[in-house]
Amino acid sequence: MALVRQTLVYDGPGGPFEGVAAWDDAVSGKRPAVLVLPNILGQKEEDNVKADALAALGYVALVADVYGQGKRTTLGDPEMGRYMAELNADRGLLRARLEASLEALASLAQADGARMAAIGFCFGGKCVLDMARAGLPILGGVSFHGVYDRPDYANVSPITAKLLVCHGWEDPIAPPEATVALAQELTDAGADWQLHAYGHAGHAFTDVSRKGGDNPKVAFEPRADRRSWQAMTTFLTELFG
Incomplete structure (x- = not known):
């Protein structure tokens, strides 16, 4: 194995953007x-x-940048959600930036542009769902402890991207009613979807930086982390098989 990392600067609305492949x-x-x-x-x-x-x-991956080059925040920053809030307020702009990020991934020499998927964490999980809702050219997506609110534009119908939603049942950001509403939304849209819910896990269950925090409902949970990654691995194998 000869692992390569490469910084990739790419264009898009409000860019430039800087990701890592x-x-x-x-x-x-x-x-x-x-x-x-x-x-x-x-x-x-x-x-x-x-x-x-x-x-x-065996895949080629690109960590997307939807905020813009140099726009990052850190855990504990009182305004750590400021860039996310801008995109939550303009889901059309978020969609356009996701499309630009997907085009940047497809532009890599190693990438098969006909076989692409997306995975995302927290706000990134919302991004994955929005990509499917918007009909962007992914075969499938995986949302880890995502956020489920719908955008203010209509879904494509049917949603053709296959979806795996990995969910911590104790997640205060996505309570049971929001999770059931997502399931109904995806069913109504004709999507091929599956939901894996993990008991005794909350939001951010894959985030090792949240290990030992004072809020058990927003914390790393090793069993959910391990099981969800394995579920993703199986999902991608089937998706690209």
């Missing part, structure tokens, strides 16, 4: 491509490690 240089030819959508903080090393792990599975 990863692939195994020992693999020849084009391969399936996976877009990684970060949480509230934006692109960071934790996301790059996820891209490395996808590269080790």
Whole structure:
């Protein structure tokens, strides 16, 4: 294995944007491509490690930047949600930036642009769902402890992207009624969807930086983290099979 990381600066509305791509240089030819959508903080090393792990599975991955070059926040920052809030208020702009990020992934020499997927965490999980809702050209997507509110534009019908929703049942940001509403939305849209709900897990269950925090409902949970990644691995194998 010869793991490669590469910074990728790309254009889009409100850009430029700066992401990080990863692939195994020992693999020849084009391969399936996976877009990684970060949480509230934006692109960071934790996301790059996820891209490395996808590269080790034989994919080419790009950690997307939907905030803009240099626009990042940190855990504990009183305004850590400021860039996310701008896009929550303009879901059409978010859609356009997701489309630009997907085009940047497809532009990589290692990427098979006909076989692309997306995974996302927290706000990134919302991004994955919005990509499917908007009909962007992904075969499928995985939302990890995502946010489920619908955008203010109409879904495509049917939603053709297959979806795996990995959900912490104790998540205060996505309570049971929001989770059931998402299931109904996806059913009404004709999507091929599945929901994995993890008991005794809340929001951010994949986020190791939340280990040992004082709020058990927004915390790293190792069993849910392990099980959801395995579920994603199986999902992508089937998707690209």
